[in-house]
Amino acid sequence: MATIQWFPGHMSKARRQVQENIKFVDFVTILVDARLPLSSQNPMLTKIVGDKPKLLILNKADLADKELTKQWRAYYEAQGIKTLALNSKEQVTVKQVTEAAKALMADKLVRLRERGIQKETLRTMIIGIPNAGKSTLMNRLAGKKIAVVGNKPGVTKGQQWLKTNKDLEILDTPGILWPKFEDQLVGLKLALTGAIKDNLLPMDEVTIFGLDYFKAHYPERLKERFKGMDWEQETPELIMALTRKLGFKDDYDRFYTLFVKEVRDGKLGNYTLDKVDEIDNDSSD
8 A cells, every 4th residue: 555645735834833833822732533542643743742731632532432542541641641531512621621721730820820920811722633623622612613614634724813711712723634654554544534535545445444443343333233244254255245235236335435434423333443552662652
């Protein structure tokens, strides 16, 4: 499989904006998809953020494997990164994020008060790859529809300060992908969850990856959804059998579309594609 090279001009511009604006914020909010707590992070951004205090939000937690979400939070908290798992569509999000921000910055606020400085509003920037749910989160925090929400990655291109309440101000930044996926597995995971455009990777490869992953980690979900199948057969044969069983004759593209959509919509239940125990101990975050 060819390495995906994907670094549009606006991504480059966005990276520059993050570098220029990081000095204006008290802490950085990193937004990831809870189903991909590692793969949906941008290593290039982590470098830019440096030692700035970080709040890592695992969004779409309602779609993720709850046990694995717990493991990922423990993993990041052990590195001194404050985490929050939420579904940004819920009303309680504003309270959750505000409280987490205050807890994260508590020491700094005490130090400022000791110097006679009363800091009312904390400033943050939210950074994350496209389609991690940033627009939905921004709209929820601002209490009105301000960000363009779209399922197409890369819809949000502007940049603006948003006041969520008296406690929090947010600098919006566009979603940023990295120049290329060194690891093709990361590309497949992002494609399966819809984080990158569907035309960037062949849908048959994405489907094979998805079926293999669910066969290995969530076999009961597949058996429940597609009854009476021989799950021991090789995945390409399985795809042919499933396509026929669903009455699609030999229209495999139709099966790919259906399977990927059902995975994304949570029809096969909650799942997480990154596992803490697969992290290479030699790799540094």
